[in-house]
Amino acid sequence: MLTSRLRLIVIAGGLLLLLTAPYLAQLTGSAGLLGLANRIAIYAIAAVSLDLILGYGALVSFGHAMFFGLGGYAVGIIAFHTGTGEPLFGWKGSNAALIVWPLALVACALLAAAVGTLSLKTSGVQFIMITLAFAQMVFFVLVSLQSYGGDDGLLLDRRNTLPLIDLSRPTTFYYVCVALLVGWTAFCARVVNSRFGLVLQALRQSERRSINLGVDPFPFRLVAFIISAVGTGLAGVLWANYARFVSPDMAAWSKSGEFIAIVVLGGLGTLLGPIAGTAVFIALEQILSIWTEHWMIVMGPVLTLVALFGRRGLAGRLFGERNG
Amino acid sequence: MAEPASQRQAPILAIDGLRKAFGALVATDDVTLDIRTGELHALIGPNGAGKSTLITQICGELKPDAGRILFDGRDVTRLRPHLRSRLGLGRTFQITQLCPDFSALENILLSIETRGGGSFDMLSNPRGNAGAIASARARLAEVGLGDLADRQAATLAHGQRRQLEIAVALAREPRLLLLDEPMAGLGPEESAAMTRLLDGLKRRYAILLVEHDMDAVFALADRVSVLVYGRVIFTGTVAEVRSDPAVRAAYLGGEPAC
Ligand SMILES: Nc1ncnc2c1ncn2[C@@H]1O[C@H](COP(=O)(O)OP(=O)(O)O)[C@@H](O)[C@H]1O
Ligand SMILES: [Mg+2]
Numbered sequence: 099m100l101t102s103r104l105r106l107i108v109i110a111g112g113l114l115l116l117l118t119a120p121y122l123a124q125l126t127g128s129a130g131l132l133g134l135a136n137r138i139a140i141y142a143i144a145a146v147s148l149d150l151i152l153g154y155g156a157l158v159s160f161g162h163a164m165f166f167g168l169g170g171y172a173v174g175i176i177a178f179h180t181g182t183g184e185p186l187f188g189w190k191g192s193n194a195a196l197i198v199w200p201l202a203l204v205a206c207a208l209l210a211a212a213v214g215t216l217s218l219k220t221s222g223v224q225f226i227m228i229t230l231a232f233a234q235m236v237f238f239v240l241v242s243l244q245s246y247g248g249d250d251g252l253l254l255d256r257r258n259t260l261p262l263i264d265l266s267r268p269t270t271f272y273y274v275c276v277a278l279l280v281g282w283t284a285f286c287a288r289v290v291n292s293r294f295g296l297v298l299q300a301l302r303q304s305e306r307r308s309i310n311l312g313v314d315p316f317p318f319r320l321v322a323f324i325i326s327a328v329g330t331g332l333a334g335v336l337w338a339n340y341a342r343f344v345s346p347d348m349a350a351w352s353k354s355g356e357f358i359a360i361v362v363l364g365g366l367g368t369l370l371g372p373i374a375g376t377a378v379f380i381a382l383e384q385i386l387s388i389w390t391e392h393w394m395i396v397m398g399p400v401l402t403l404v405a406l407f408g409r410r411g412l413a414g415r416l417f418g419e420r421n422g
Numbered sequence: 423m424a425e426p427a428s429q430r431q432a433p434i435l436a437i438d439g440l441r442k443a444f445g446a447l448v449a450t451d452d453v454t455l456d457i458r459t460g461e462l463h464a465l466i467g468p469n470g471a472g473k474s475t476l477i478t479q480i481c482g483e484l485k486p487d488a489g490r491i492l493f494d495g496r497d498v499t500r501l502r503p504h505l506r507s508r509l510g511l512g513r514t515f516q517i518t519q520l521c522p523d524f525s526a527l528e529n530i531l532l533s534i535e536t537r538g539g540g541s542f543d544m545l546s547n548p549r550g551n552a553g554a555i556a557s558a559r560a561r562l563a564e565v566g567l568g569d570l571a572d573r574q575a576a577t578l579a580h581g582q583r584r585q586l587e588i589a590v591a592l593a594r595e596p597r598l599l600l601l602d603e604p605m606a607g608l609g610p611e612e613s614a615a616m617t618r619l620l621d622g623l624k625r626r627y628a629i630l631l632v633e634h635d636m637d638a639v640f641a642l643a644d645r646v647s648v649l650v651y652g653r654v655i656f657t658g659t660v661a662e663v664r665s666d667p668a669v670r671a672a673y674l675g676g677e678p679a680c
Contacts, residue, residue, distance in 0.1 A: 289544045296548055297540040300532050303521035310481060310519070311536040311594070312507040321542060 109370065112377075116276050120269045132268055138380045139275040140336045145360045145372035146283050147329025151322050152358065153367030154290050156302040160226045161213070161233030162357050165206045165327040167240060167349025169334025172202030174252040174344035181255055195258035195265070199335050206331030207324050209236075214323040218316055233354055240346035251345025258339055265339065275336055279373070282329055286369055289325065298322050330357075359401050365411025374412055432495055433458045434598050434628045435480065440489035442472075442479060442652075449475040450486065451652035457598065462620070462629045464639045467649035473632045474516050476649070477600050480630075481513055482506045494597065508539060512596030514587040516603050516632075522576035526567055526586050529575055530558035533593040558593065565589040565619060581612040588619065598628045605635045617641060640664070 115122075119135035144166055151157040176198050180191030192198060217228040246252050257265045265271045289295050297318050300308045305315060338344045347353065356379075364375020382400070386393035404411060433456035442450040449472040457463045465473055478484040480491060482503035491499045498506050520529055534554050535541060548554060562571050565585040570578065575586060584604055591599055604620070605613045617638045623629065624642065633639050639646060640660050647657040648669050656662075656669050663669055 291547050291549070292545055293535055293541040293543040293548045295544070296528070296532055296535055300521050300524070300536075303523055304519050306483075306515075307519040307521065307590075308532075308536070309483075309504050310507055310513055311533055311590075312504050312538070313536050313540045314502075314504050318540065318542075 112370075112374070113280075116279075120272060132272060134380065134384055136268070136272045136275055136340055138377050139272065139279050140333050140340060141360065141380060142373040142376040143275075143279050143282055143336065144330045144333035144357055145364065145376045146279075146286055146369055147326045147333070148357050149361045149364075149367065149369055149372045150286050150290065150329070151319075151326040152361055153365075153369075153372075154295065154302060155298050155319060155322050157218075157319060157323065158226050158358070159229045159323070159326070160351070160354050160358065161229035161231075161236075162327070162330050163349045163351070163353035164213070164233040164236040165210065165330040166334040166337070166353060166357075167236060167344075167346065168206050168209055169202045169331030170338035170344040170348045171240060171246070171252075171334075172205050172331075173198055173258065173335050173338035174254055175246055176201070177254045177256075177258075178246060178252060193256070193259050195260045195339075198258050199332075202335045203328050203331050206327050206334075210324040210327030211320070214320045214327075218319050218323065230351060230354070233349060233351060237346055237349045237351070240349055247345070249346065251343060251347075254338065254342040254344070257342065271340065275340070278332065278336065282332065283369055283373065286325075286329070290369070294318070294321070361411075363401060363404050363411055368411070371411050378412060433492075434494055435630070436492040437476075437480070438490045438492070440476070440479060440491065441487050442475060442484065443487055448652045450479065453489070453649075453652070453654050455647055455654060455657065457628050457630055459628055460625045461644045462624050462631060462642055464631045464633060464643035464646045465649060466633065466636075466639055466646060471649040472652040473649055474602055475652075477513065477602050477630070477632065480600060481511060504539065508537070510595075510597030511600070512591035512594060512598070512627075513600040514584070514591055514602060514604055516606065518580075518583045518587050520575045520583060520587060520590065523574065525572050525574055526562060526578065526589075527555070527558050527571040529586060529590050530561050530593045531555070533590045534558060537594045561589045561593045562586075564592070564622075566615065581608050581616075584608065584616065585619070592623070592627075596627060598630070599623070600630045600632075602632045603634060604631070605633055605638055613638065 116135065116139065120132055123129060123131035123135070144162070148159065148162050151159060176186065176191050177193070179186040180193050183190070185191070213229065213232045217225055217232065220228055241249055257271065259265060263270060263274065265274065290299065297308065297313055301313065301315050301318060308315065334348060337348065360375045360379045361372045363379055364373065365371025382397060383393060386396050435457040437453055437455045440450050440453040441448070453476060465476070467473055475484065479486050482498070482501060486499065489499070490497055493506065493509055493511065498509070521532060524532065528549070531548050531554055534557065535548055559568070559571055562568050565588055567582060567585055567589065570582065575583065578586060588601070588604065605616050608616060613635055620629070620631070620638070620642055631639070631642065643660055645657060645659055646663040648655050648663065656666055658666070
């Protein structure tokens with residue numbers, strides 16, 4: 099009763115903070131604040147997506163950065179061809195978000211279908227290692243793409259365009275990211291509480307029970323893996339547009355680890371927890387990296403403490419009890 | 423002796439020459455056994471005799487080295503476990519297998535939802551399906567958990583979890599129930615309640631009951647098979663099994679059985 103009211107207050111407060119960030123930035127005269135809020139909104143989409151399989155499906159993907167990277171590079175590569183006029187598979191390219199973004203997400207879904215099909219035959223540590231291996235392959239492919247900048251990455255001259263909405267304005271772009279975050283989180287919440295979600299969560303709790311009830315685990319996990327990858331890809335798409343820069347680092351193993359750390363920090367299997375986790379993680383990263391470039395020296399112990407003592411993460415108590 | 427009508431029908435489950443070895447240990451040794459429609463068939467035997475191993479082979483989790491398993495006349499020996507379950511094979515485990523984070527009701531809903539293998543519907547919430555909820559509540563009431571529908575399974579007492587597991591198996595109207603030691607770890611009163619519950623299920627379902635509690639077995643079983651070192655050394659009625667000298671020597675140890 100008390101928790102449910104507190105939960106509502108925290109959700110409303112968080113939403114209010116997200117919605118008013120541009121005004122707060124203006125008020126305090128710190129332009130960096132909007133950028134910080136924008137990075138949080140984008141990473142939170144990836145965190146919510148990863149929580150879908152990590153928290154609700156107990157599938158520890160240590161390679162989710164590959165979808166973040168692929169989503170970003172799809173935007174970057176199409177922008178490159180559109181800019182230079184050099185056709186891509188005979189296509190002149192486009193700058194329209196409504197064309198480029200769905201293409202990027204389809205690419206992520208296809209990669210996830212392939213990786214999921216191969217990796218979901220295993221479980222536990224093997225699954226972790228196989229997803230990591232695939233992400234490393236994607237990373238090295240990106241590094242080897244010399245015509246797209248190789249190691250150095252690729253600069254985009256401008257953001258994709260939407261009809262009626264001017265994405266080049268920082269505040270507008272920020273609100274688009276927040277709207278996508280809210281919409282995507284609502285969709286994921288619907289999924290975990292659906293008939294599909296019931297089976298996905300049952301597989302996490304007792305695979306043996308589920309199989310003996312007639313469930314074939316593989317297709318359920320594969321579909322969840324693909325949805326999760328598409329969400330992470332969307333974060334990559336937004337990141338490429340936000341930073342107007344993509345580099346192989348987007349698909350690095352350390353990025354995959356960061357995503358896991360954020361979800362664990364926020365609270366596994368809560369959807370809203372990982373959003374809070376993202377805010378704390380990105381804000382801490384920002385503050386600590388001003389102070390020292392070895393900010394992980396501080397972040398590491400913080401994460402360890404949360405993992406050790408806050409069994410369900412920062413927001414676990416609040417957003418916990420599965421129906422997040 | 424008059425043959426019961428069910429005996430002339432084709433059995434719901436027929437096991438023929440089943441064999442399974444773990445290295446040098448033969449856990450299932452040329453087992454031939456059938457379960458008739460509506461029959462409660464008890465399987466008894468000392469610890470390590472291979473009772474659970476037999477059940478895992480019937481369910482398909484474990485592949486036998488040789489032999490055949492026919493379910494309702496159909497050879498299922500090579501069918502994967504989830505597909506066997508969909509044919510109407512319900513089971514409980516020696517160590518309870520439930521979804522601990524789900525409520526009792528959600529555990530039953532899951533069983534109803536997965537009757538055909540589960541749905542990919544990502545929009546509708548099964549907790550809002552009034553028909554399924556009503557039938558899930560009826561199942562819970564049937565096993566005596568009517569008041570605990572919203573309790574998280576992990577917080578239920580051991581005996582209640584056993585009852586819940588039976589309700590989960592029943593919720594899909596199975597054609598054969600495999601119960602692996604449902605009384606294990608229950609106190610005398612809980613055992614008596616479980617015996618009454620099983621007595622109520624008798625004849626509505628074909629049941630293979632693995633159980634150590636001889637009072638329960640003798641009260642419930644139509645027929646009893648005795649498994650020792652992986653071999654079925656005897657199959658017969660309760661009266662026959664109680665008086666058989668070989669069984670007494672090998673298993674009942676000559677002690678008065680009751
Ligand atoms: N997966 C396994 N690998 C090796 N040995 C096993 C395995 N499962 C069961 N056993 C052995 O098979 C024998 C029968 O076990 P089990 O079927 O559990 O007996 P029961 O249920 O009758 O007590 C035991 O000796 C057990 O140690
Ligand atoms: Mg056993």
